[in-house]
Amino acid sequence: MSAPVRERRGIGGAGTPVRGKGLDLVPPELRQGLVVTAVLALLAGGGRIVAPLTVQRTIDAGLTAHSVGPAVAVGAGAVVVAGASSMLLNRRLQERIERHLAALRRTGLRRVHEMPAATVDRTPSADLVARLTSDVDQVTTFLQGGGIQFVTNAAQLVIATVILLVYSWQLALPVLVLAALLIAVMMGMQRVIARRYDVARRDLSRLQSVVAESVTGGAVIRSTGTEERARAKLDDAVDRARDSLLRTLPPLHGNTSLGELTISAMTVTVLLGGVWWSLGGDPPRLTAGQVVAMVFLVTFFVRPLQFLVQSLGEAQNALTGWRRALELAGTPSAERPGGVRLPGGPVEVRLRDVSARYGDGPLVLRDVTVDIAAGEHVAVVGRTGSGKSTFAKLLTRRLDPAGGTVLLGGVPLDRLAPTAGRVVIVPQDPFLFDGTLAENVRLGSPGGNVPQILEELGLHDWFATLPDGLDTEVGLRGERLSAGERQLVALARTALADPDLVVYDEATSGVDPATDVAVQRALAVLTRGRTTVSIAHRMLTAEAADRVLVFDDGRVVQTGRHDDLVRRPGPYAALIEAWHR
Numbered sequence: 001m002s003a004p005v006r007e008r009r010g011i012g013g014a015g016t017p018v019r020g021k022g023l024d025l026v027p028p029e030l031r032q033g034l035v036v037t038a039v040l041a042l043l044a045g046g047g048r049i050v051a052p053l054t055v056q057r058t059i060d061a062g063l064t065a066h067s068v069g070p071a072v073a074v075g076a077g078a079v080v081v082a083g084a085s086s087m088l089l090n091r092r093l094q095e096r097i098e099r100h101l102a103a104l105r106r107t108g109l110r111r112v113h114e115m116p117a118a119t120v121d122r123t124p125s126a127d128l129v130a131r132l133t134s135d136v137d138q139v140t141t142f143l144q145g146g147g148i149q150f151v152t153n154a155a156q157l158v159i160a161t162v163i164l165l166v167y168s169w170q171l172a173l174p175v176l177v178l179a180a181l182l183i184a185v186m187m188g189m190q191r192v193i194a195r196r197y198d199v200a201r202r203d204l205s206r207l208q209s210v211v212a213e214s215v216t217g218g219a220v221i222r223s224t225g226t227e228e229r230a231r232a233k234l235d236d237a238v239d240r241a242r243d244s245l246l247r248t249l250p251p252l253h254g255n256t257s258l259g260e261l262t263i264s265a266m267t268v269t270v271l272l273g274g275v276w277w278s279l280g281g282d283p284p285r286l287t288a289g290q291v292v293a294m295v296f297l298v299t300f301f302v303r304p305l306q307f308l309v310q311s312l313g314e315a316q317n318a319l320t321g322w323r324r325a326l327e328l329a330g331t332p333s334a335e336r337p338g339g340v341r342l343p344g345g346p347v348e349v350r351l352r353d354v355s356a357r358y359g360d361g362p363l364v365l366r367d368v369t370v371d372i373a374a375g376e377h378v379a380v381v382g383r384t385g386s387g388k389s390t391f392a393k394l395l396t397r398r399l400d401p402a403g404g405t406v407l408l409g410g411v412p413l414d415r416l417a418p419t420a421g422r423v424v425i426v427p428q429d430p431f432l433f434d435g436t437l438a439e440n441v442r443l444g445s446p447g448g449n450v451p452q453i454l455e456e457l458g459l460h461d462w463f464a465t466l467p468d469g470l471d472t473e474v475g476l477r478g479e480r481l482s483a484g485e486r487q488l489v490a491l492a493r494t495a496l497a498d499p500d501l502v503v504y505d506e507a508t509s510g511v512d513p514a515t516d517v518a519v520q521r522a523l524a525v526l527t528r529g530r531t532t533v534s535i536a537h538r539m540l541t542a543e544a545a546d547r548v549l550v551f552d553d554g555r556v557v558q559t560g561r562h563d564d565l566v567r568r569p570g571p572y573a574a575l576i577e578a579w580h581r
């Protein structure tokens, strides 16, 4: 049995892709020059703390002109150093974090392209887009909203703690106990807020999907008169996103109130406790300058805590966004570097007792055993829902078999190296990029001769009728061409890429008779000398194939040449009769 691609982590699997602990969590862009960053943070944080120290010395020296002058000079010098270091640090961190985020977007996009096709198919595209855009933007928003200052503030907190302890550990102790309690409560809250933000971001990306669907499917909604249903779906998505965002507020507000209360308690403790403590001894245990300095230091101590308390929501939102982007960047690649390369030439296809299902759903293909010889053209036919597209997905690795083995060129799928360029699918509605017809045909073969391939496929007359010939702009997703014409472009693109196995999913509608003839002619040329599996919806296509596979309810129920099958009573004859009707 070919083992399905296992996803260990990332968006397709459980768990987080963030590897290791400690420094591994710090992106490489920040890990470089960490010592310089730490020195700048200490200078920026420590420089500000010099001010209360000079105030203390000046007060204790009796506030004489002799003591004030040097104190002002030292204080001013420290402020300049702190300011310059803080500026350098902020610029350095911002620049490095943005570099990291840009790398994250790039890796994320690469992962989308390398992801197992099955994962892409079952992940809403809006979710992938959100992970590469708005989720990453949350980090930048948080940094620009003051988050970047946090490093300086954290350094300041550490230095202030040490000096407070040196002045009076008895006074510093209640402050530290209050801070520890606050941090413990905040960490508990943070977990709750994180969970709620996670739900909120998922609901927001679902909202994006619903909006995108309503906009792109606008014409269908209008023509089918289903505006009410579309609106109800949108309302539901809007309500869910709003409710989940609102659910993040109670713990945030509770956290802010508790934080403000604790911080006020710290200041009062030091001020009142300091006066009482200093007066309580003979001689006084603390000088007046030390009490004033301690009040200043507590302010420096609580500032980072205050920031943490007030911006916990944005910090959590940014962290959630960052984690979602990291998850995408950590999604395992479907590419197996050590995989076996497909043997050259037309590909032989073999399926042995293959079954397939979507997710945890029922089996939609059962006991499929099929041999397709190298170079053979097989048409797959059957009623709607009989499993034709699922069969095509197995061959192009958009779905892993639930059981049995699929072999291409004698190699089980799970041992194959990437087959890009060798195995190509021509979908029902091919994706065209905004650009010219020639650019779209040349997509996978940059040096390819477009006029020649169109000539070979018998499409010269068709493109000659287009206003700008090969330079015709096809528009976004090829909207300026008809569905049939988009398939012609895809057939030409495939022929130019010269694959060894073509899986052709015939368009079911939107093809006028003239284009249909052009498609059939191009297909006949394309299938020459290469293995082709056509999901056929037209008798002409089935007739042109070397052999027909008839699917019914997930099984192959008939196989043979069109001419033989059509004369025998059975599912194929019934299907042909239905097509005629």
Ligand SMILES: Nc1ncnc2c1ncn2[C@@H]1O[C@H](COP(=O)(O)OP(=O)(O)OP(=O)(O)O)[C@@H](O)[C@H]1O
Binding pocket: 358, 361, 364, 382, 383, 384, 385, 386, 387, 388, 389, 390, 391
């Ligand atoms: N992405 C999916 N998730 C869950 N079930 C699916 C999915 N795609 C197809 N199915 C189910 O699998 C079964 C086979 O579908 P499949 O698309 O292979 O049929 P088909 O013969 O290609 O139909 P059609 O001619 O309408 O394209 C159907 O019951 C269908 O509902």
